[in-house]
Amino acid sequence: MTAQKQGQDASPLRLGIAGLGTVGTGTVKIIQKHAALLSLRAGRPITITAVCARDRMKNRDVDLSGYGWEEDARALALREDVDVFIELIGGDEGIAREAVTAALRAGKDVVTANKALLAIHGQELAELAEAHGRVIRFEAAVAGGIPVIKTMTESLAGNEIRRVMGVMNGTCNYILTRMESAGLPYETVFEEARQLGYLEADPTLDVGGIDASHKLAILSAIAFGTKPSFDAVEIEGIERVSIDDIRRAADMGYRIKLLGVAQMTGRGLEQRMSPCLVPADSPLGQLQGGTNMVVIEGDSVGQIVLRGPGAGEGPTASAVMSDIVEIARGVRMPSFGQPAGDLAMPQPARTAVPAAYYIRLQLTDKPGALAKVATVLGDSGISIDRMRQYGHSRSEGVAPVLIVTHKTTPDAIDHAIAALPRTGVIAGEPVELRIEEV
Amino acid sequence: MTAQKQGQDASPLRLGIAGLGTVGTGTVKIIQKHAALLSLRAGRPITITAVCARDRMKNRDVDLSGYGWEEDARALALREDVDVFIELIGGDEGIAREAVTAALRAGKDVVTANKALLAIHGQELAELAEAHGRVIRFEAAVAGGIPVIKTMTESLAGNEIRRVMGVMNGTCNYILTRMESAGLPYETVFEEARQLGYLEADPTLDVGGIDASHKLAILSAIAFGTKPSFDAVEIEGIERVSIDDIRRAADMGYRIKLLGVAQMTGRGLEQRMSPCLVPADSPLGQLQGGTNMVVIEGDSVGQIVLRGPGAGEGPTASAVMSDIVEIARGVRMPSFGQPAGDLAMPQPARTAVPAAYYIRLQLTDKPGALAKVATVLGDSGISIDRMRQYGHSRSEGVAPVLIVTHKTTPDAIDHAIAALPRTGVIAGEPVELRIEEV
Known part of the structure; x- marks a missing residue:
């Protein structure tokens, strides 16, 4: 019983790999080292047709002699004998974007590790992929080896x-x-x-x-x-x-x-x-x-x-391979989990979800100083969960004060942070950090 | 642009759900609550044709009035209007195994949360699924909601x-x-x-x-x-x-x-x-x-x-749904990651990978007692990383001794544990636990 019975294509899946930095060479290494295992898991051989990179002469610690070489990633993307274009160049504009676009237009599937490209042009690329009945996959673009x-x-x-x-x-x-x-x-x-x-x-x-x-x-x-x-x-x-x-x-x-x-x-x-x-x-x-x-x-x-691991040769190449095996298995997944045309235009909102906040400030050595700080917080609608005042520094005459608030809104915090310096009892700028509930 | 363009079938995927315990009712609830979302993500509607359970009259906190009812899971598995048989009955023998087998033979895909069934009859079921060009998926069988x-x-x-x-x-x-x-x-x-x-x-x-x-x-x-x-x-x-x-x-x-x-x-x-x-x-x-x-x-x-979460209604049903959506999307994954016929018969080996071990024993209050223990460990080829002797209990006249060994083999530990009681200086049985390197 082979995977063919499941209706899959058993011809080799032929890759064109553009970019031979850490991730590119890591991907080539896995394909060389695990050829038999990958073929078994994918139900068909996974082969490299050709590669391209900026400098052909660079020593890359991997044998590229069995593959074709292209000087231009766009030319690689268009080769008849490439089924999947693997973009590991990087950058949200320029050659990476051009080559990925060319590959999708030419009816190739695309695998990329390029987070900037996806974050900025993801919608356009997902629509282009669907219009041509292809997929663009990008597991390696987020958090390296984590699936x-x-x-x-x-x-x-x-x-x-x-x-x-x-x-x-x-x-x-x-x-x-x-x-x-x-x-x-x-x-x-x-x-x-x-x-x-x-x-x-x-x-x-x-x-x-x-x-x-x-x-x-x-x-x-x-x-x-x-x-x-x-x-x-x-x-x-x-x-x-x-x-x-x-x-x-x-x-x-x-x-x-x-x-x-x-x-x-x-x-x-x-x-x-x-x-x-x-x-x-x-x-x-x-x-x-x-x-x-x-x-x-x-x-x-x-x-x-x-x-x-969020980065590095092995983990990132592992994620690239998961996309390649998925395509080899015949899986056609919509880029962002549903058809690109159905993705809604988000209404961006400034953070308003309440949270506890950490506030650190330098209190000057004056009577009633802490009371003034507490008043500002109270006037901003902020209640205090915990507070610590450390000893005064003799040289500077200020005492660090830490405050952990109860849950409050970012607006209330902004209001308080703006008002605190006007009390005249704190030195420098207060620091505030959100305490995310996890 | 819709998922149909990707070559998918847009007709509803029709489920037969056998077993309406926690996981079964949880699955029905998700399908009811998220019908539109699931349709968007899967590229086609996901519907329930019929359900079955032991007791039709039981109050299940979910509306089943829109679905057919079968008294027998095998009959449900064979219904013409069921594409995927969802087995949430449990047990490695009996009705669960029979109904799953019947479903695969009848050309249905199967989703199950049944770990015992897969662990014991997984090979047979994977082969059966492949022979009939179907899949059996079981994300919910291991670690609940964890993918x-x-x-x-x-x-x-x-x-x-x-x-x-x-x-x-x-x-x-x-x-x-x-x-x-x-x-x-x-x-x-x-x-x-x-x-x-x-x-x-x-x-x-x-x-x-x-x-x-x-x-x-x-x-x-x-x-x-x-x-x-x-x-x-x-x-x-x-x-x-x-x-x-x-x-x-x-x-x-x-x-x-x-x-x-x-x-x-x-x-x-x-x-x-x-x-x-x-x-x-x-x-x-x-x-x-x-x-x-x-x-x-x-x-x-x-x-x-x-x-x-490794269990519970929501997490386990979430895992069941991931398999259902996968099948709805047209993904055909080999059960154990490669064709069943290519899975090797494993050579089972008793644990021999070295590890550090924790040993706890009760030392009697005799001169030279600890030296005797150390000698037994040394004779077994075990070296000690850390050792603590606690004070003697007055009533029992014994002192707890903890030992953390350097890396050693399970055989060496077995040898030492067998030899320790023969020293005459320990009370009761020594306890040993492996320290797994994580």
Whole structure:
């Protein structure tokens, strides 16, 4: 009994792989190492017709001699002897977008790891794929080896998704956990990460939260049946997270994570990427180093947590392979879990879901100072859950004060943060961070 | 643009649901509540033709008036107007097996939550399904709402799986965590669990590790491309886990979990279900209450951790729905990730992979007693990583001794455990528990 009996095509699935960086070479390695296993699992051989990359002469630690070579990814995408175009070039414009578009127009299926391309042009590409009866799959675009696209699109198809959230940039999580474990300031650890090669060429993609927001926009679209809308994500990076806040948050039983959260509310779709406090003993709080985690809440399933390596050659290539095997098996999945034409235009909403907040401020040594702070909070409709005042620093004459509020709205917090400096009893700017309920 | 363009059938997918317990009624509820959403995601309507259960008159908190009723599951399976037979009856023999077999023979696809049926007769059913060009899907059979079957069969298709392990019986995990948090002995918490309705009618299915072993056998088959071989699982339940061991393990930084582990070794396939120590700060160690967790290690992806509700109406019905939507979308997946005829007959191997072990014994108050114990361990080729001797109990004249060994083989441990009582310096039987590296 073979897979052919199931109505599948048993001819080889022929790939054209564009981009031979970490992920591209990793994908070639898996196809070479596991040819027999892949053929068994997919029901047909998976072969590489040709590859392309910027520099043919570069030493890549993988034997490419059996494959054709194309100088131009668009030419690779159009080859008659390529069934699936694998785009591992990156970037939301330029050659990646052009080649993917050309491949779909030419009736090829596409597999890509390109989160920016999907977050920004996902709707257009999904419509193009459907118009040509092809698929574009992108498991590797979100959270590396973690099978989050498949879980959301397929495993949770019986659920109305309530909320999806995650730590999806390993570099930021590395920086934040390293700051805590080594007691080092942001700037020092940022420089370490740069020297270790953990940062993108443009580091604001990582620490500015852009990369993680691309991923969140893709997950939102699948979760809520809406067109991907990266522009509507409220983004704040980790640059203003201080070692002080990390320490104080730990004192109160929290850890700070760059957390992406998407949820559909009565006012519209909230998508935010920002440093948040989460309980130190929660799965998200326990997440160390470069590991990623996605938490999905559905009306039937409750809460599902997926944890794994969010980047790197093996994990990302593993995700690319899952899409390739899916196509080889003859599975035709709509890009965002339903036909592209049925995806709704989301109503973007500024975050309004109430939460507890962490506030840190520097109180000056004046009589009645704390009372003034409490009054401002009360006037903003904010009630205090816990408060700690630390000893005054002799040199600066200020005392750090930490406040954990009861659940309140972002508007109330904004109101209070704007009003606090006008009390005349605090030094510098107060810091506020959302405490996400996880 | 609709899913039809992708070559799918847009006629309704008609279900026959056999079994209206928790999971069956949960499935009906989802189909009623999310009819429009499911139709959009699946590309076609999903409808229920008829249902069947033991007692038609039972109040089920769900409106069944729109569906046909069959007294006999086999008759339901054979109805012309049923495309997919949903088996939620349970049990590895009798009506469940007969009706599933009848459905496949009649050319129906089958979705089931029946772990015992799959673990014991999975090979036969997978072959039968393929012979008739149908599929049998069983996401709900393992770890409830956690999408572990899909993750292993599809998402990790590019990986050679190294090891799969998990906490897959929520009742056992509830009992063990409750023993620790409340400081109560096994018997008391077992009785609590019975009164709360957490236990199967035959509680040895839970606490004897049988239920979890059914799940492990299914995962093993997918992971290693072998025929499901439940009979070859080495099974030990949680009955002999004492509150003493839970406390002592906690002292040493561990928690005790009923852990299933499957791995392919040079000697063959090791499958074991047993109480193990895991680091208290690991994802498995952190797992509280009825939640399940599966950890999968692949050669490319590294380690993936999936966590979620392992039982209950909503989560299990969510998993059933994912299989139904998959079939509605026209996806034809081989049952165990590759054609049934290609699954290898596994060579079962007794556990031989080395691990550290925890040993607890009661030392009598004699000169040189500890030296004798150390000598036995040394003679068995076991070296000691950490050792603690607690104070002597005055009434019994014995002192608890805890030993954590360096990595050693199960054979060496067996040798030592057999030899220890012959030293004449220990009271009662020594306890040994494997410390699984996670």
